Amino acid sequence: MKAVFIVYNQALTEKVSEILNGLLIRGYTMWTDVKGRGTKTGEPHMGSHTWPALNNSILSITEDEKVPLILKKLDELNKSAEEQGLNAFVWNIESTL
């Protein structure tokens, strides 16, 4: 099992949900209206007057084999709208209930 943490511009909410649904990933945790900014490029998403955009983030624990698929789809999405901002991080799950 791996954890996939996806942070993305709110504007992409629908497309991200589509990807997860498409891959039959049922379980996830979502935080809406979170702030953040990219390490290298892109506009900060701070929900302020200066930087009005905000992020949503999803943490999904899923089977290992689905991870490359998720990343592939997300990458496609990101490339189609680079300015929106999307990032995903994957790490291992050591144990669950």
Place this chain on the structure above:
Amino acid sequence: MSLYSTAVKKPVTTLMVFIGIMVLGVYSLMFIPVDFFPEFDPPVVSVFTFYNGANASDIEENVTKRLENSFSTLSNLKEIKSSSKDNISVIILEFEWGSNLDEATNEIRDALSRSARYLPAEATEPTILKFSSSMIPIMMFSATADENYPALNELLEDKLINPINRIDGVGSVSIMGGPKRAIMVDIDPRKLDAYNLSLEQLAGILAAENLNLPAGNVKMGQVDYALRVQGEFANSNIIEDIIISNVKGKPVYLKDVATVRDDLKELNIDERINGKPGVRVMIQKQTGANTVEVAKLAKEKIKELEKTLPPDVKIEIIFDTSDYITGAISNLSQTLMYAGLFVVLVVLFFLGRWRATFIIILTIPVSLIGAFIFLFLTGDSINVVSLSALSIAIGMVVDDAIVVLENITKNLEKGSYPREAAIYGTNEVGLAVVATTLTVIAVFFPLTMLGGMTGELFKPLGYIVCITIGLSTIAALTLTPMLSSKLLRLKKWDKKSFNGKLAIFNEKVLGKLDDIYVKTLGYALKHRGLVVIISIIIFGSSILLIKVVGSEFMPPSDNGRISAKVELIQGVRLDETKKIAREIENIIGEKYPEIIMVSTSAGAGDEGSIASVFMESGSYIINFMMSLSSIDERERDIFLISELLREDLSKFPEITKYNVDPGGSRGGSMGGSGGANTVEVKIFGYDFDETSILAEQVANFMEEMDATIDIMVDRDKEKPELQIILDREKMSSLGLNTAAVSGAVRNRINGLTATKYREEGEEYDIILRYDEQFRNSTSDIENITIQNPRGKLIKLKEVAEIMQYYSPPSINRENKERVVTISALVEGDLGEVTTSINKNMDKLDIPDGVMYEIGGSAQDMQDSFRDLGLLLVLSIVLVYIVMASQFESFREPFIIMFSLPFAFTGVFLALAITGTTLNVISLIGGVMLVGIVVKNGIVLVDYTNLLRERDITLWKAILDAGRSRLRPVLMTTLTTLLAMFPLAISQGEGAEIWRPMGISIIGGLLFSTMVTLILIPVIYSFFGTARMKRAIKSVLVTSNNNNN
């Protein structure tokens, strides 16, 4: 959840809410009356007191003064004006605008009851008349006839007046100047004297003969009969056969001493319509009724009823206020349509997308129709004020939607889904949209607090603009994102399609424009000092333009009516006056085909009637009322025709005084419904001679001034009268007294109504009077015989002398002081006229105890300009407050405020170029500009701030913001501007009134936008540099401190 995300997520609800608003609006529209002005009643109450037999100075002393004193404690009273004439005292009480007239009337009644016992016993009880705008006749038509003229009144009464009266909304219908049937008994005094009879005895005999009397009941057998004496004259022929006396056993018939005519009452007034004898019928509406609707129904009814009238009776409409109203309304509706069209074109040009254009345009009907609900709820009408409010608003209601949609598109281009783009795009600009709306409301809301007549006019305008703008913002935050999420798609332009080509072309043009602007801005930033100096020079020199731009109260408007008054030498007989009247009518008919109807009235109507108060009349005075064809059908306006008419009138040697009043509003207590501006000089002082001489001098210098025409002095020359001076000693020795003698003289000269003749339910007076040939010289009067109580006949000359005197025909007072008013029409600059009158007045030698004051439109102008000046200050403060709280800073609003002076530069420039004057309307346009022009500044400065906070360097931030905001700024400015354009160039009915507003807004907005785009960034850069220096300094200081 925020408003816009709810709206986007619940598209059906959103759509339904707005459809609901539209349905309610359209429903309201069906019930809203159409009128010219919003309903407002001038706060004026008049009190009439009749005191027969008293001359002007008696009336002043015994009635007017006493009443005036008792009225002076009334609350909210602004002014007391009075006019004391022979037989009548008129007091006009003017209250502050907005005071409750019902309360005022009650107070007046109280005051009257307190002072009643101080009034002369013979004076009638004072009558209170509340003047309301519904008393102004909505329509007047004339009826002319040839052979049926004598019966015209009865005919009209039965066949026309009563049916019209039954129309819903008609308040009253009244006939003016119609012939009245009467049985005239013309007595030969010599024959009467021969039979030793008096006129009063004859009257008694006739009254005694003309009698029906129930005489009780008689029971005969089983039947109960009512007994009745039937002595009433069965027809008018038998009157002359009434036996009036018996001399030596022989009966004396009435025909032996008099001729009996079943004829028309002798009229002292000659009414003609287009030169034909006729009557005028006036229709008034009920308060709150729809003028246009009532007039339409009345006209239909007249058309229908005309067929039932005899063929020689012709009905013609003299004036119909609904014509002017429908003209003005349809003109404004057209303006509104063109404004809408221009807005569509602008949006389409900038966006190049049909769907986006559609979304934006949709906010127009939504917010405008919402205004109808407001009108319906407040009981207001569709009128020129509410419609022009809509045409002002139409260009602004799209602004919010434009800003929102532009941002949504930008989000779409970044690659988000339409739904998300709609929500987040709206979120980003939501605050700015609300803030710009608030600045507009900050300007228009104070309009609703304006006092005086201007206030009454502009209150609805303030409310309507606030409501439509408010609604448009709500629509921009809900409907626009919802529709964008459904309709907008990001697509590449197809280079072959028409739409694609158009879009690519537009994009090229706009791109070029962006480049040019950024280049100019860059240059300006490098030469900041120069830009500031040039700006100061431009503003400074525009101040000088004020001198070029004239000022006036209200723009004169052509309402297709001219009224004129012509006076001949005092005391001229009606027959002579009539001749001149016919000649003038001929001239009008030949030279002015534009005048389609002339209604002439020469002479005076019944003395002591209320009508005589409103219109000066006398046997030597001719009043003309002319109505002209519709504006589109003629070249010459009422002002030019009036001018030419004055020239014609001046050629008559018989005419001593004349004035021609374009618009016909002068003399009436209400202006505003068209016509020219007036200036008045009021001279206060008790002494008649002193004030009259001064008035003469004032009239003389006004005559010489170029800008004033048609000078009128309201104090007439003293009029000649014959006074009967009674010798009391002789009278008492003959058993007579003043009452008996004066009564007898009146009966013989003026006539005595002995009894009434009844026919078919109508009553006609039977009037006894000396035959005309026995009452037309001084000796005839001297030879009047009076019977004393002993039955002896006495000639008037035995007890009295007849002398010729002069007496003032009327005494006018204002605020309890005698006043003479010299008034003139103003052609040109009202402000200048006032100054030059003041200058001339200084040269005159004004006696002690005499004061003067300048009034008329000039006074109204000063009052209104002062009010509007205050309003301007208030608006600026409010706008500053809104901006300061939006930016959370004192500095940014200050920078943005720099665009204000240039708005006024633009206003003056536009007024000077178009030759328009500075008046209430253009000034209100100026006030509105405060809210409109700062919007551009807000958009520009806000975005520059944003970029600065994103750590972009000052100059780059300014240039980038300029490039990015140029299009929205241009787009919102152009929509507002072009929406005003039809208002500024429109030509039809009533357009003159609103043109100055359109012109000043266009001028101000255009100029200030051009300046804003360059000057505001430059000033921003000054402040930015200063801030940077301070920041650097503080960094240095802290680092120095650390080092220490």
